[in-house]
Amino acid sequence: MAPRPRKKRNSGLPPNLYANGRAFKYRRPDNGTWHGMGTDKAKAIAAASQLNGLLMAGGDLVADVMGDSMSLNAFLDYYEAEVLPPRELARATLDLYAVRFRQIRAALGERDIGQITIGMVAAFLDSLTPRASNQARAILVDVFNHAAAKGLVADNPAEATIPRPEKKARRRHTVAGVQAIYAVAEPWLQNAIDLALLTAQRREDILAMRFDDIRDGALHVAQHKTRRASDAGWIRLPMTPQLKALVARCRDDVPSPFLVHRKPERRVASGRHWTQVDNRYLTRAFKAARDAANPYPHWSPEQQPGFHELRALSLHLYKKAGKDGQKLAGHSTRKMTKNYEADHEEVVWTEAVADLDLSKITG
Template sequence: MVPRPRNKSNKGLPQNLYLDDRRGTYRYRRPTDGKWFQFGTDRVKAVDAAKQLNLAFMQGADLVGVVLGESAEMFTAFLDDYEKNLLPPRELSKGTLGLYAVHFRRFRREFEGKAVDQISIRMIAQMLDLLTPRTANQCRALLIDIFNHAAAKGLCPDNPAASTINRIEKKTRKRHTVDGLKAIREKAPAWLQNAIDLALITAQRRTDILAMKFEDVKDGYLYVVQQKTSKASDAAWIRFRVTPELQRVISHCRDNVVSPFLVHRRPDRKRQKQAETKEHWTKVEERYLTRAFKEAREAADCYKGWKEEEMPGFHEVRALSLHLYKKAGKDGQKIAGHASEGMTKNYQKEHAEVIWSEAVPDLDISEIAG
């Protein structure tokens, strides 16, 4: 059916904008529900506002853009390009890429059908408001980088994510106590006990603990390349002197399961698909370690009265380790791989030589490990 032509008063006006001849004012009819809004007597302002509103209500406009070959300007298409071409050269860790993938799925759901330059500050702010402060800040930082690249390609006039405000993160997780971790360790399977002991004596992150191999122990040292910071500082390359304390932990890691990894386990059942994606069938996945640690903590019931969000996980073993090193009067900075202000990058692709930071893991963990 051909739409009825507009009367003389409304000719030349954008769709949904009308002139009230009696009052000499303009009014806008919202297409979704027919509700009227008064726009005053200023024709220029009324026309400009109506055009912006019409653009927002044009639900099919983005689909038209796809048909016309403009999909490169769609946010989801640009995000595909960002993920495929811009991230790989950064050589991010597997854990970071996994976290990004979760955020990317959220972005695709939130901004599906939107062109890059259609995404406003308000849209981003509304999405971030629904997230926890930590997740919101992670998403905001990632979106700022995404829109920086989009703006550099001329796909949007500015960076809407940069105009949002960083949220204040209030740390809710408490630290482990010596008695609490001891109780958890007693409820843990042997492989998890080994992981806890390694975390206590080396103060390394979950990712680096699970990546340690027997072949990394050579010439009296355990060599570790921190996956999170290997491109940021000298401290990313650490060699731990195999002290009697560390040797005891390494010896406990050897059992009747043949594995290249210090922390390993025989799966309850081998799944072909999982075996194909893992470096070795005995390797412990990060998520599995986190889940197993939580189960041991719940079985120990060692933090009575603490809220769920206050319960420390495996990551907090590292914090306890640094606390115990400091309490013993030892330097925990080199152990953890924290770079001092004076440190600069020592590793670049054209350099064949790596300078290793030496650490002495000599913490007495017998109070916890027995």
């Protein structure tokens, strides 16, 4: 990666001196703080050169060889293009990354990556909510680790910051609350709710379930989030009477390969099957049904649980019924060898029984 050249308005200026409209500003290379240098260009250059001599041991020689260092924006371009794609992150995760990248770029993107200090990162993180701050911090820690591996930074300023405590706003679903939502939900959404409660799977894994995943007397679920990190992510669900009845309810007059599907008002070319429901549509549809049912009238908007919280209710109900939900959830108690890669033909499936009695919940 070639170092990013200085902007035209800063050409001819010594390192760390920048044009700021008609005035000039100097950034201390040791701590990243900014200082006004007035409007007299000659005096600003002289002062910056003197400061560089005091604050940058050999700095001018390095600048002559390397040029202006890479900006965080430029390195983020590399990170998004080269680092993230091999991780095969879920679409929802990539959408979250995009939001945090925009915030990071707006606050720190124009700065030289090697000159970003702990204080700069801390100030940016303090401007966000605790949850957003911790998400952005985790991303920055990884970004600076990769920058260090490229020799662009000496240390990781994000890693030196402290994660902020998060108080989870969303509350848990109650059985009565889900019953009220279920009563006003469309049939396809009722199927999604039943699958969430019965199988304890995540939203994206429920929406990916296909009828041809049912073979050898079981529904096979390859969890997107955990299948590459743990053997627990490959789950075989025997076709219990409860699961058979639910799959039968999923079959209707809409020709679809997916258990959860709907007939859209109009077909849109999207590269997906025309009946497939995406994550965001399911989230919005569930929220609309929840708002229509209003099962939690005394909870604030931030406390209203969404589709994701059905998983927590499912695991709670399995535990209450004296059953072990760990295998269903795809959680492993220890790090296990990855059992699937692109050229690995054999997959070891973890058998888990989905046998929660839905008749007492959604009928």
